Every structure is written in structure tokens, then in C-alpha cells.
Amino acid sequence: MESLNASELLAALGHESRLSIFRLLVEAGPTGINASAIGEQLGLVPATLSFHLAHLSRVGLIQGRQESRFIYYSADYGEMDELISFLTNNCCQGKACLPKTSMANTVIKRRSRVAKSPATKGNS
Amino acid sequence: MESLNASELLAALGHESRLSIFRLLVEAGPTGINASAIGEQLGLVPATLSFHLAHLSRVGLIQGRQESRFIYYSADYGEMDELISFLTNNCCQGKACLPKTSMANTVIKRRSRVAKSPATKGNS
DNA sequence: ACAATAATTTGATAATATTCGAACTATGGA
DNA sequence: TCCATAGTTCGAATATTATCAAATTATTGT
Numbered sequence: 001m002e003s004l005n006a007s008e009l010l011a012a013l014g015h016e017s018r019l020s021i022f023r024l025l026v027e028a029g030p031t032g033i034n035a036s037a038i039g040e041q042l043g044l045v046p047a048t049l050s051f052h053l054a055h056l057s058r059v060g061l062i063q064g065r066q067e068s069r070f071i072y073y074s075a076d077y078g079e080m081d082e083l084i085s086f087l088t089n090n091c092c093q094g095k096a097c098l099p100k101t102s103m104a105n106t107v108i109k110r111r112s113r114v115a116k117s118p119a120t121k122g123n124s
Numbered sequence: 125m126e127s128l129n130a131s132e133l134l135a136a137l138g139h140e141s142r143l144s145i146f147r148l149l150v151e152a153g154p155t156g157i158n159a160s161a162i163g164e165q166l167g168l169v170p171a172t173l174s175f176h177l178a179h180l181s182r183v184g185l186i187q188g189r190q191e192s193r194f195i196y197y198s199a200d201y202g203e204m205d206e207l208i209s210f211l212t213n214n215c216c217q218g219k220a221c222l223p224k225t226s227m228a229n230t231v232i233k234r235r236s237r238v239a240k241s242p243a244t245k246g247n248s
Numbered sequence: 249a250c251a252a253t254a255a256t257t258t259g260a261t262a263a264t265a266t267t268c269g270a271a272c273t274a275t276g277g278a
Numbered sequence: 279t280c281c282a283t284a285g286t287t288c289g290a291a292t293a294t295t296a297t298c299a300a301a302t303t304a305t306t307g308t
Contacts, residue, residue, distance in 0.1 A: 011138025015266090018132045023214050035285060046212040047268050049288050055265095069275045069284055080215040084208060090147050157279085159255060171298050174256050179295095193254055193305040 006086045012059045017044060018052045025062055025075040032065065032074030066120070130210045136183045141168060142176045149186055149199040154203070156189065156198030 013019050020042050025032060039049045053073060056062040060079045065073045137143050144166050149156060163173045177197060180186040185205045188195045 005140070007138055007140045007143045008136050009138075010143065014131055014133075016129070016131045017266095020133065026215055036283090045268060045283065046265075047270090049179065049289085051266075051268095054286085066275095071285065078158040080211070084211050084215065087204070087208050087211070091150055091199070091201065091202070091208065114184025141296090169298060170255065171257085171300090172266085172296075175298095176297070195255065219252090236299095 002104070006083060006090075009053075009061065009083045012056055012061055017042065018056055021052055021056065021073075022075060024059060026077075028074065030074055031089055032072035034067075034070035034072050035064075036070075038073065068087050069121075130207060130214075132183050133185065133207045136180055136185055139176070141166065141172075142180055144195075145173075145176060145180065146185060146199060149197055150201075152198065154198055157195035158191075158194035158196050159188075160194075162197065 011020060017092055021038060024038060024041060035049060035053065036046070038053075039046060040042070042049075044052070053062070053064070057064060060076055062073050064073045068073075137146060145162060151212055159173060159177065160170070162168070162177075163170060163190060166173075168176070177186070177188070181188060184200055186197050188197045190196075208227060
């Protein structure tokens, strides 16, 4: 990938609504959620929602998949992974930035435990 | 800490100049660099630089320390750590986002090896 | 006190981003 | 074909950010 520069990804997530959208999509898993469901959950009117979805799509953090008359949006984990890698490498490179990160270990461990189930869950 | 919400930190880094500043400060280590040196390296005029430094300071990603007639700015690793943790937990929570992350493991391993020394190193 | 250097603040301008009603497109069902 | 639903796009108003010259503050050396 290496599609865009990091600051564009960061800017895309640097807005409360878009960050909420992305979090929701991560929650939702690979299946995704359709636009109006997102709008309902977050209280965004269609036009505003579309604007933010377009932004997130443009930078590659999410993608939409048409299914009948709905468009299901889902998070692009790969892109996010690259962003996290970038931050990790540019915040910590040889400098040891993570002093009290007991959490990272937890997450990594949990990840390998969960890796099999592709997070296929209906919405609430 | 837990000072601000993540989207403010992301927005702060979501600008090319500010991201460059932060990277430079990470490079420089705990000692930091003074403002005009930053401006020279990045080609920013004083007023613009101050504007961005103030923004990064406000959200807690960097801090300035007066020393004689200079102000040395340095990165706040703790704040960045929290941001990375947030992203890790909110991009991957139980959902396995990192498929090909051989890197994350590397970093975590390196961290525990380095954890004792609290990142006290001169710059370059 | 004065001059020089380091940096911020002010103030004005320009550029971007955000919001949302209204119009439009697309799909599916009666 | 007509209607309803799901989304996007347009357009215009508003709000927020970014840039930088000029003025200001602070510190040091003479």
C-alpha cells in the first residue's frame, strides 16, 4: 500500500465524527455496516455522513461494498496497521518511547488468540 | 494523563509541518532542539513555527523548556504512547487487525529489552 | 541603557473544512 | 410505471486553520 503520507491518514482520523465512524466499523468487523445504520448510531444526517465516509474512503481507511440497495462500509485493517507501524517506528525508533506499555502485550497476545474468527457479527 | 481525546492528538499530527516537527523532536531525543533550529531544518518562518509548536504543546505531544535565551522543545513519549495504545486497542480490539504485523512483535520485544533505561540519551 | 538574538503574539488575509437542505441517482418492490 | 428507501452530490453558508509581516516580550552581552 504505502498509498498516502501519514499526515493525511492522521488528519482523516483527527475529526471526532470520522474517528467514531472508524471505531464503529472496527467494531462491526469485515462485514461492515450500511451507511444509514452508521448515521443512526452516531446521529449524523445523510449528507454529512456521506462527506465523512468519502473522506475516509479517499485515504483508504475504509471501503464500501454495494449490496442490494445498501452500501456496507468496513474498516481497512491493513491501512490502519501501516499507520500504527509508522507511528511506532517514528515515535520510538531506537529511542524507547513506550515505558509503561503493559497494554500492548495484552493486545498482541489477544490478537493471536482471536486471529482465527474473522469477527463476523451482526450489529447490536 | 488521558488528557485529551484521541481525535485532538490525531488532528495535531494530521498536518505535515507538525508531523515533521514531532518526528524531528523524536529524533533529537529528550534534550530537544530549540525553536529556530527547528525552523531552519524545516523551512518554517518563526511565526508559523510558533503557531504549530503551540498547537502541539496544547495537546501535550511536546513541551518546551527554557534554557538561557533558547527554548528547547522535546517530544512527550508518554502522550504518544497513549495514542498508539488507543489506536491499537480501537483498531484491533478482539478483531485481529494486524495480519502481517511482524513489526509489532519486534517493537514490543525491543521495548522490554530497553524498558530499564528511561530513554535518556543525548541527541544524534 | 543599548543592541542583538530568540521566540511569541497580534492582526489581517487566505485557504480549507464542515454542515446540511435540497436536488439527484440507483435499486427493489408493488 | 410509480413509489419508497438508501445514498450521494450540489451549493451555499459558516467555521475553523494556516500563513506570515510587523510588533512585542525576554534574555544576554557590551
